[in-house]
Amino acid sequence: MTAKRVIHDLTGHTGCVNVIKSSNTYLASVADDSIRIWTIGSGYSLYLTFVEHSDLVNDIEFIASNILVSGSKDNTIKIWNLASGSINSVNTINFGIEIYALKLLINGNLAIALQNNMIEIRNPNSMN
Numbered sequence: 001m002t003a004k005r006v007i008h009d010l011t012g013h014t015g016c017v018n019v020i021k022s023s024n025t026y027l028a029s030v031a032d033d034s035i036r037i038w039t040i041g042s043g044y045s046l047y048l049t050f051v052e053h054s055d056l057v058n059d060i061e062f063i064a065s066n067i068l069v070s071g072s073k074d075n076t077i078k079i080w081n082l083a084s085g086s087i088n089s090v091n092t093i094n095f096g097i098e099i100y101a102l103k104l105l106i107n108g109n110l111a112i113a114l115q116n117n118m119i120e121i122r123n124p125n126s127m128n
Contacts, residue, residue: 008043008044010027010029010036010038010044010046012036012046012049013029013031013032013034013036014031014032014034015031015032015034016031017029017030017031018030018031019057019058019059019060021060021061021062021068022040022062023062023064023065023066024040024065025039025040025065025066025082026038026039026040026047026062026065026066026068026082027040027044028060028062028068030057030058030059030060030070032056032057033051033053033054033055033056033057033072034049034050034051034057035049035050035051035057035060035068035070035080036048036049036050037049037050037068037082047082047085048082048085050070050078050080052078053070053072053073053074053076053078054072054074055072055073055074056072056073056074057070057071057072057073058071058072058073058098058099058100058101059071059099059100059101059102060102061102061103061104061110062104063079063104063108063110063124066081066082066083067079067080067081067082067090067124068080068082069102069110069124070102071099071100071101071102071112072098072099073098073099075094075095075096075097075098075099076092076093076094076095076099077092077093077095077099077102077112077127078091078092078093079091079092079093079124079127091127093127095112095114097114097115097116098114098115099112099113099114099115100113100114100115101113104124105121108123108124109121109122109123109124110122110123110124110127
């Protein structure tokens with residue numbers, strides 16, 4: 001049996017990584033309340049680190065190649081424009097309850113699993 005070779009080690013999180021997602025441009029990972037973004041290309045280089053959520057980040061989802069949505073135990077969803085190179089979120093929506101999971105649907109809508117045992121379907125382009 002041939003040993004598999006590691007192509008890249010992506011380091012920097014201080015806690016256990018519990019979510020990994022990618023677009024055709026970026027790879028994103030979550031540990032604790034931080035989100036790290038690496039560029040994909042000839043190598044993986046750390047591009048941005050977000051620590052703007054005030055509690056654990058439960059999930060992330062790319063809704064476009066350079067737009068990332070994060071959902072947190074702090075009851076908020078944050079929408080990030082990665083192309084800007086800035087750590088300021090484009091939009092923050094407070095749901096008043098914990099966000100458990102996010103999923104981009106084939107029709108472009110975003111499914112949001114909430115603490116109240118419901119799933120809301122929203123258009124990410126009109127989330128306010």
